[in-house]
Amino acid sequence: MNNEEQQTVFDVIGNTGFECLVSAFYRRIPNDPILGPLYPDQDFAGAEQRLRDFLLFRFGGPADYIERRGHPALRMRHAPFAITRAVRDRWVELMEAALLEARLPQNAARELKQFFDEAATFLINRG
Ligand code: HEM
Incomplete structure (x- = not known):
């Protein structure tokens, strides 16, 4: 049995790792000319918490996201935002910088x- 292979990302980076990652990502969003305007309510703290909770759940941590938000249904939840290839590439670029x-x-x-x-x-x- 190889324990390495069974470890989840949560086992490796814990709450702290996800907090660091998602806060580094959301620090870049408000002033970003492409992604910033997608948040008309400017609820960046709430959005940061939703993304962090989702990732914790998805990568082996506690499932608070499901309790608070239900099924992720990410395509449905993103339908109101116009996500073109360029918008997607920018999101990935900012997430890579955060990583x-x-x-x-x-x-x-x-x-x-x-x-x-x-x-x-x-x-x-x-x-
Ligand atoms: C492709 C480019 C993307 C754009 C432009 C985008 C944009 C947004 C916006 C504007 C919101 C609303 C913020 C809020 O919760 O108040 C949101 C929510 C969210 N996004 Fe994205 N997103 C993208 C990709 C992703 C990816 C790749 C993931 C998964 C890792 C993700 C996960 C989430 C989650 C979990 C929420 C909260 C859903 C909820 O519970 O309501 N997003 N996104």
Whole structure:
């Protein structure tokens, strides 16, 4: 049995790792010319908490997200936002910068990066 393979990202980076990552990401959003305008309510603290809770749940941590928000249904929840390829690329770019800033262990960072690439592509909803 190889324990390495069974460890979740949450086992490796814990609450603190997700907090660092998501706060580094959301620090970049309010003043971003492409992504900032998608938040007309400016509820950046709330958005930060929702993304952090979702990632904790998705990567093996506590499932508070499900209790608070129900099924993630990410495509449905993103439908109101016009996500073109350029918007998706910008989101991924800011998340990659946040990953570098958070200095997470390499394996965890690689797994997260791959998930973000794929999930962001899946969320493109406008030509
Ligand atoms: C592709 C580019 C993306 C854009 C432009 C985008 C934009 C947004 C916006 C504007 C919100 C509303 C903020 C709020 O909760 O108040 C949101 C919510 C959210 N996004 Fe994204 N997002 C993108 C990709 C992603 C990806 C890849 C993930 C998954 C890792 C994700 C996960 C979430 C979650 C969990 C919420 C909160 C949903 C809820 O419970 O209401 N987003 N996003």
